[in-house]
Amino acid sequence: MEHSDVYNLMYDHAEFYRPPREEHSAFLEVAYGCSWGSCAFCDFIKDEYKVYSLKDISRKAQLLSQVIGEKTRIHFLGCNPLGLPTDFLLDVFMLTRRYLPQVSEYSMYARSDDVLSKSEAELAALKRAGLTDVHVGIESGADEVLAMHSKGETAQQMLDACLALEKAGIACHISLIPGLGGRSLSKLHAEKTAELLSKIHPASVWCIGLAVWEGTPLADMIRSGSFDHMDYREMLEELRYMVSLTEMEGPDCTFTDSSVLGLYTVEGKLPSGKADLLHVFDQLLAAYPVAPSEVLYDGPSVIG
Numbered sequence: 001m002e003h004s005d006v007y008n009l010m011y012d013h014a015e016f017y018r019p020p021r022e023e024h025s026a027f028l029e030v031a032y033g034c035s036w037g038s039c040a041f042c043d044f045i046k047d048e049y050k051v052y053s054l055k056d057i058s059r060k061a062q063l064l065s066q067v068i069g070e071k072t073r074i075h076f077l078g079c080n081p082l083g084l085p086t087d088f089l090l091d092v093f094m095l096t097r098r099y100l101p102q103v104s105e106y107s108m109y110a111r112s113d114d115v116l117s118k119s120e121a122e123l124a125a126l127k128r129a130g131l132t133d134v135h136v137g138i139e140s141g142a143d144e145v146l147a148m149h150s151k152g153e154t155a156q157q158m159l160d161a162c163l164a165l166e167k168a169g170i171a172c173h174i175s176l177i178p179g180l181g182g183r184s185l186s187k188l189h190a191e192k193t194a195e196l197l198s199k200i201h202p203a204s205v206w207c208i209g210l211a212v213w214e215g216t217p218l219a220d221m222i223r224s225g226s227f228d229h230m231d232y233r234e235m236l237e238e239l240r241y242m243v244s245l246t247e248m249e250g251p252d253c254t255f256t257d258s259s260v261l262g263l264y265t266v267e268g269k270l271p272s273g274k275a276d277l278l279h280v281f282d283q284l285l286a287a288y289p290v291a292p293s294e295v296l297y298d299g300p301s302v303i304g
């Protein structure tokens with residue numbers, strides 16, 4: 001069978017946001033969509049949430065064994081698989097080992113309340129079973145911004161979730177959304193997000209500037225005038241302000257923004273590379289006195 005045929009059989013949802021850390025991972029669908037499914041900006045809220053049965057996941061793992069090659073790491077697909085019961089996740093780890101014995105590391109997305117729903121003992125059990133990395137959609141450190149988009153979580157929960165993962169020895173990767181506060185909450189969004197960042201020690205920070213997807217509540221908010229959408233240059237100004245305010249300590253984390261000006265990916269290290277990042281942002285702001293009229297950023301990655 002051609003690899004493309006295997007991918008078609010294996011994935012119901014072949015598009016997702018692939019974190020930079022997962023560039024070399026194989027992907028296994030465990031769930032489809034998000035159990036929360038209510039964030040105003042999210043293009044996945046249109047998907048009906050479902051969890052695959054162990055039988056379905058076994059079939060997908062068997063298919064994956066035909067295309068996985070030398071990869072030893074699996075990223076579970078679904079918007080927040082960590083919210084699934086711990087016993088179920090442990091069973092999934094076990095069955096993937098049956099078909100993919102070379103796999104030694106697992107990662108997945110989570111909401112912060114998914115992390116907080118796990119006890120210390122459960123996080124420890126998942127870590128022992130091979131869970132090395134969790135990607136938490138933080139989006140903003142400002143409660144006002146989170147509430148505006150019906151994120152259903154507070155900045156305190158975000159902080160507690162990151163600290164719980166840190167305590168469990170599981171690498172915590174976070175995503176942020178420049179522009180999420182619109183013009184009216186931009187300053188607060190930058191300041192509160194920098195404050196949150198300065199209290200945690202993520203393994204990576206991934207920024208994706210706010211994109212507007214048709215059919216989302218955000219698109220309606222913009223049409224009705226209740227959300228003042230920023231252009232990519234304004235988002236870069238906000239990002240620069242946010243990074244300038246960070247006072248992170250401890251080991252470096254990787255910082256990536258894959259939508260700078262809608263054209264570029266900027267990577268650096270925080271805290272040690274903060275001055276370098278600010279310099280790059282300043283150069284880009286000088287090179288683009290107005291926002292580019294055409295952008296290249298085109299949303300989620302396609303697998304396969």
Ligand code: SF4
Pocket residue numbers: 034035036037038039042043044045079111137151
């Ligand atoms: S929690 Fe994440 S995946 Fe779920 S609706 Fe919100 S942004 Fe989308």
